[in-house]
Amino acid sequence: MKIEVxxxxxRRKEMDAVLTAMVEEKxxxxxxxxxxxxxxxxxxxxxxxxxxxxxAVALHLALKALNVKAGQxxxxxxxxxxxxxxxxxxxxxxxxxxxxxxxxxxxxxEMIETTVExxxxxxxxxxxxxxxxxxxxxxxxxxxxxxxxxxxxISQSYGSWQNTGDPVFHGTFCILGLEExxxxxSGGGALLFAMNRKDGSVLRNFAGIAxxxxxxxxxxxxxxxxxxxxxxxLEKRNEIANFYxxxxxxxxxxxxxxxxxxxxxxxxxSLVLQTGLKDVIAYAKKNxxxxxxxxxKTLAGSQICGDCPVSSSLAMRTVLFxxxxxxxxxxxxxxxxxxxxxx
Numbered sequence: 001m002k003i004e005v006x007x008x009x010x011r012r013k014e015m016d017a018v019l020t021a022m023v024e025e026k027x028x029x030x031x032x033x034x035x036x037x038x039x040x041x042x043x044x045x046x047x048x049x050x051x052x053x054x055x056a057v058a059l060h061l062a063l064k065a066l067n068v069k070a071g072q073x074x075x076x077x078x079x080x081x082x083x084x085x086x087x088x089x090x091x092x093x094x095x096x097x098x099x100x101x102x103x104x105x106x107x108x109x110e111m112i113e114t115t116v117e118x119x120x121x122x123x124x125x126x127x128x129x130x131x132x133x134x135x136x137x138x139x140x141x142x143x144x145x146x147x148x149x150x151x152x153x154i155s156q157s158y159g160s161w162q163n164t165g166d167p168v169f170h171g172t173f174c175i176l177g178l179e180e181x182x183x184x185x186s187g188g189g190a191l192l193f194a195m196n197r198k199d200g201s202v203l204r205n206f207a208g209i210a211x212x213x214x215x216x217x218x219x220x221x222x223x224x225x226x227x228x229x230x231x232x233x234l235e236k237r238n239e240i241a242n243f244y245x246x247x248x249x250x251x252x253x254x255x256x257x258x259x260x261x262x263x264x265x266x267x268x269x270s271l272v273l274q275t276g277l278k279d280v281i282a283y284a285k286k287n288x289x290x291x292x293x294x295x296x297k298t299l300a301g302s303q304i305c306g307d308c309p310v311s312s313s314l315a316m317r318t319v320l321f322x323x324x325x326x327x328x329x330x331x332x333x334x335x336x337x338x339x340x341x342x343x
Contacts (some may be wrong), residue, residue: 032217048200049193051215055177072126078305097306106138132157135267186223236325247339
């Protein structure tokens, strides 16, 4: 039986919640969306949040809340999702693509400083969008020290703070995507939130946006259960990661290395290959294990990243392994053996 590279963690509780919403005919934006915000607040300790239909809507509103002006620049990682560029284009903003390093897939303060030094002298920077790539959490506090407004995208890194207690975010606004492949899913959607009262008051100006921009209750019902089950799922991910990390020590391919134990939530497991990506994917397929290019749907993976050679290289050499709580122990063992025997 084939092992898929990805599978959403949807169990009976999520199914029952969605079915209840359907039976009650409460599927548009309403009470369950408000319950989702209340539930999320218990976990994230934010001041104010909006439940929205997509991360793209969340990013659009976050930038508008920062009062950006057409022609200004926004710094984004070359390993960011492709939709970032679409949002910037819609707002007539100029993207400044920032590279990463070979050992860590997120933007660092040093790499952002390099990007700033290379920009045209008359180009004004409006914001930095700090994507937490593949579940790794960048050092947001040092990025904020540069003086630019920061939007943190924690869609893939939710729970990286599990060993230290409450989460701490440094961005003016934060986006928690709830898409199919995000750490938590509602089947589609996002939360846009602010941690303190001052920034929360700015988001409150958007409280009256049309329902067409808001998260429907049928999606919110699923997300509420995802929040309640998240600790169980994080623990399972840690268990699987321990097997994969041990297996990776037997191979010549490289892992991204978190700087501390709180830099990663094991949203995914990836390796930067020393051999061809296609060869490894084909080898795994012969063993009925599906792998994929980790950065295929990023800007670098689409060859839209400016002068970012490291990101371009990683986009051609980084492979993603099956990593989700529904994996059975026998499947984890099969993937571990595959990792140890990669060509």
